[in-house]
Amino acid sequence: MPKIYIFSGLGVDQRVFDKINFDGFNVEFIDWILPLKSEVIENYAKRISQKIIEKDVVLIGLSFGGMMAVEVAKIIPVRKVILIASVKTKFELPLMYRIAGKLQLHKLIPSAVFKWSNLLSCRVFGIQTKEEKVLFKNILKDTDSRFLRWAINEIVSWKNTELPSNYVHIHGSKDHILPSHNCKVDYLIQNGGHFMTVNKAKEIEKIVKEIV
Secondary structure, three states: OOEEEEEOOOOOOOOHHHOOOOOOEEEEEEEEOOOOOOHHHHHHHHHHHHOOEEEEEEEEEEEHHHHHHHHOOOOOEEEEEEEEEOOOOOOOOOOHHHHHHHHHHHHHOOHHHHHHHHHHHHHHHHHOOOOHHHHHHHHHHOOOOOHHHHHHHHOOOOOOOOOOEEEEEEEEEEOOOOHHHHHOOOOEEEEOOOOOHHHHHHHHHHHHHHHO
16 A cells, blocks of 8 residues: 655644544654755655655645655655646636735735634634634644745746646635636535535545545
8 A cells, every 4th residue: 555645734733634534554744844045846746745755655745745845756766646626727726815926915915804803814724613713723823934925926826738647636615715617527526615624524535534
């Protein structure tokens, strides 16, 4: 059975996978490293790929972690790339994000704004319960502001046009961060939002186990 490496999303960590049962699988979560000054995502991917020491591995990437998995898959041989609530190329990003990247509009927004947990952000992320709100708030609080600012810039400036080989794309039909209509997906989770690894965990778990 191949080793599975998991990249969590922007502003989130492995806690969003707590409700997915990986028993019986050899799983390792990749912790984010701080980006170097003016580092582009391609160079960051080279550095973080050094954490992957096995061969013929499966990469799972959530949201921004999926974009990172795509970049890492260009550097090392992988058996499969599983994307969850993510995008494969820059063309699957919302047009608004790409325009913001070209015009550098995202740099006008203070970093603290991206760490606010309020009714609007919870709704956008598809957060449904009080427990999920607490988890979301705690994750945002623990997110390094420098990494958050850097990652947002790399998302809206992403230049990748190359589809990863042997990928599987899982997406939610109610994802407001990365809408599914922009993406060609293999599995569409009905009413799944950007937080669906938490509130649609069993559906995702079943699909992942079938794939692996």
